[in-house]
Amino acid sequence: MxxxxxxxxxxxxxxxxxxxxxxxxxxxxxxxxxxxxxxxxxxxxxxxxxxxxxxxxxxxxxxxxxxxxxxxxxxxxxxxxxxxxxxxxxxxxxxxxxxxxxxxxxxxxxxxxxxxxxxxxxxxxxxxRPLGEYLGAVRDRVPSGVSVGIQRDPAALVEAVQGYLDQGYVRIKIKIKPGRDVADTAAVRDAFGEIPLQVDANSAYTLADADVLAALDRFDLLLIEQPLQEDDIVDHAALAARLRTPVCLDESIVSAKAARDALALRAASVINIKAGRVGGYLEAVRIHDLCRDAGVPVWCGGMLETGIGRAANAALAALPGFTLPGDVSAAGRFYRRDIVTDPIVLDDGHVRVPTGPGLGIEIxxxxxxxxxxxxxxxxx
The missing domain is CATH 3.30.390.10 (Enolase-like, N-terminal domain)
Incomplete structure (x- = not known):
């Protein structure tokens, strides 16, 4: 489209x-x-x-x-x-x-x-005209996931996740790194059962860590996000072949061409689309269209945006190919005071897509x- x-x-x-x-x-x-x-x-x-x-x-x-x-x-x-x-x-x-x-x-x-x-x-x-209508949105609200940073220990992580589940978030993403991966994931899975759960490595591993990453397979995760360095497309393909957990690329996807190459090499079976990382919302739509046509699920990542970027992300995440909950959380997840007059809030696990002209926000x-x-x- x-x-x-x-x-x-x-x-x-x-x-x-x-x-x-x-x-x-x-x-x-x-x-x-x-x-x-x-x-x-x-x-x-x-x-x-x-x-x-x-x-x-x-x-x-x-x-x-x-x-x-x-x-x-x-x-x-x-x-x-x-x-x-x-x-x-x-x-x-x-x-x-x-x-x-x-x-x-x-x-x-x-x-x-x-x-x-x-x-x-x-x-x-x-x-x-609203941004969502212009981009091709098909929903008036989108499911909201939350990204949970690395905590003091697994017990503190479980406590943090409990708080976000109590707020109504429908998907949990936890950050991992070497030494803070299997035990942290196990703690969350054991505490909360079969909640939608994924992990984000932010390029913290190498292919030599494949056995550690394979140990995450037992937790039935939605995906593991960007386990290797952003330019390690071939190694991601090799890793993906060794894991049952779907590999999702984030930092590696800087354009529609990069997405096309990653899919051709089978380096990913899920793609995280961040408009800032790919150069804009129009390129983000091109990546969405490519993945939708290939039958590859996408979701909208976040960069701790203010109400400006958060409103735009909600509009993007309402496109039909965004079939996994993204990181479009409520403004209060990060900020006590946003710079917009009507910050995005969580409503039954979802955030509403702004319907006003343009971004639909006022500063x-x-x-x-x-x-x-x-x-x-x-x-x-």
Missing amino acids: PIARAAASVNLEAVELRVLHLPLVAPFTTSFGTETVREVIVVRVRTADGDGWGEIVTQHEPYYSSEYTQGAWDVAQRFLVPALMDAGTFAPLFPEQVGTILEPVIGHRMVKAGLELAVLDASLRTQG DPVALDDVTVERVELRR
Whole structure:
């Protein structure tokens, strides 16, 4: 279901970038470190007909990804925003053109995704059209899973999972790393029986750890996410052949081409789609379409987004090929105070897909200012 050029064009007048520091309700620990404050960049595009918002989901340090905040801040100001401005000088700008305009800059997909989303939001708002309808959503709400960081010990993990189950989350994902894998998974499975459960390794293992990963087969997991390094596609294929647990790729999937190659090599039987990681929501839809046509399930991953990215993820996860619960959790899972006026909440294990124009959210200007640590506005 390719997206036709159906969104309205916009006339760019300015692009505002802000670095935000949002305190987390609790530390979030993975194999690559612990976050207590989420650092993120939000984008505001100003047009003749109104504003649009986007989110650049980088982190403070380049441990999860080669992209990080200060690098994103630099490349956005020096290269990507000027490219958009130049393209919109002599003709109106369509959201579907953003990817092509920014393509000459190598990489920096998270920045490109944030800029594309802001232009798309501004465009759809002028049409009074929700993002979900534009992308091809078929549901008005989506099942919500939660990602649980590595805890102090298995008992603390069980306690944390109990809290999220009590809140109504319909799928649990736990982070694992060498030494914190089999025992942690066993503790959760023993405590809660046959709940939908998956594990996320964030590239913490190598093919030499195949026996340890195979020991997870006995827990009847939905999947094991990104066990090996992002460029280890061939090794993922070898590992997948040795496991009963479905292998899901996350960091390895940076584009529709990468997804196509991974499926051809049988390196994955499930794919996690993160719009920021693949360069935008339009590329995310292309990956969705590829996997749907191949009969491969997909789900929507999360990057601790603010209400901006969380609303967009809910719209994406409502497409028909998203058959597994994703990481579109309630805003309160991470933040006591979001930057939007109506944060996403959990309703009977689901989150509702926004139905207002564009992203369907409104920014809380006071909350936004309170967490802004750096701001710049670029004009023609």
